[in-house]
Amino acid sequence: MASAASDIGRMARKLASIASLTDAERQAIEALPLTVRIFEPGEDIVRDRDRPSHCCLLLSGWGFRYKVLPDGKRQILSFHIPGDVPDLQSLHLQVMDHSLGVTTTSSVGLIPHEALREMTRRFPGVAAIMWRDTLIDAAIFREWMTGIGRRTAHGRIAHMLCELYLRLHAVGLAEGFRCDLPITQIDIGDALGLSNVHVNRVLQDLRGRGLIMLRGRSLAIEDWSALTKVAEFDPTYLHLVRPRVN
């Protein structure tokens, strides 16, 4: 099906942004079987303690991984954009230690573990790239941890905006320092260990200082250089093959 082929092409494009793919490898990826499902905000794709038999390729919309503490506090662990496979880890960790949800109506392609395993057997190069993908995932966790532990609220928020723009840019989903940002201020707070109230005040400050424009779900970075300075942003940790902003 033409639509399915182009759908899974997103995954190839994502992987190509972090490593180089041979034609054979790209074809192997594009031959993966895919069952498409739509998820609505509030719905979980996978839940804490599940034992999934598929991985989820995000085709459109945004996903996020999160944990909920006994007292109801939520920590968002990562945001995911089209092309990402947020639960690739489930290939080797049977039990989910967190949940996976969506922030907007999203289209998700389910890929059976068995198909992925078969591909890694036949194409060890793809296995290495997928391993690399999960390692970059971990590198982003490390950077977030550093932010939450040691950065000010201003630094954390600025840093997150820089990261998201760069990741969107790397897969062709942002250009000219503009992008969609389909997440609420509550989400941002839960991702950065802040209250929504404080997120709001900091965003207003960043707007007031002319660093960003943010209305509704649309972000424009008006002064990239100043924003990266506030964020102390260094993109090394994203391990992109071509880490350019424009």
Next chain:
Amino acid sequence: MASAASDIGRMARKLASIASLTDAERQAIEALPLTVRIFEPGEDIVRDRDRPSHCCLLLSGWGFRYKVLPDGKRQILSFHIPGDVPDLQSLHLQVMDHSLGVTTTSSVGLIPHEALREMTRRFPGVAAIMWRDTLIDAAIFREWMTGIGRRTAHGRIAHMLCELYLRLHAVGLAEGFRCDLPITQIDIGDALGLSNVHVNRVLQDLRGRGLIMLRGRSLAIEDWSALTKVAEFDPTYLHLVRPRVN
């Protein structure tokens, strides 16, 4: 060399704590070439931005990974105990995005990337287990992130003590709720996003309430059940094959 064989046996034991190994796989691991080096506290094994050609197997002592922000603030990302390969990721991420140091005089076995790659080619099962190891690494990052972002200082510290004891126990380095804890209160603070002053006060409180005994570098957990309660500790995220405390 007999000593080298038993040294690298630590790695096999560690991997056996998170997955089952066949005899052939265990032998392949034990055949890995190893150059042993001693590191002193304050010395770095690998530095941010390095491009290592070896991985480091920790043989004795404790290691830790960390980032330093421009203003000098330090965030410790993980602690590592004998049997761990803290920079396994460097096999697929050329540039280090953080540093690796030791808290005590430590003995480290350097394994050439090429030897590891050769092993993954010949033993895809070992490759899968090492991949799994890096995934558990990431799972621990997620749990720490959640702690730093959403737990109180008491919860964070209690949680860390539970985790470290369980990991030591899993590789046979702790028994009877007692273990060495060769890290300073400054280290704990830098790991959990707290000041050393506050770490000190919380530790005193935990001692005063009879949950732990901590003198010098030796920890005894006097009330495991109460400590896990304060920590809201659930070991699922460690993905141990046999997650028992005793």
Next chain:
DNA sequence: CGAATACTTGAGTGGGGTCAACGCAAGTGG
């Protein structure tokens, strides 16, 4: 156009930070 959800603003508060001083133990070297 009502209902829900997100965003905004203000006032008051507290957990944990900072600063500074001191105790104590383990080197270390003369």
Next chain:
DNA sequence: CCACTTGCGTTGACCCCACTCAAGTATTCG
């Protein structure tokens, strides 16, 4: 074997960043 140093642990006083609570104002969507 003692004087000096160094690093870690401990304590007190003060304070601020970010939280909580609460109420009001857009948006969005059926």
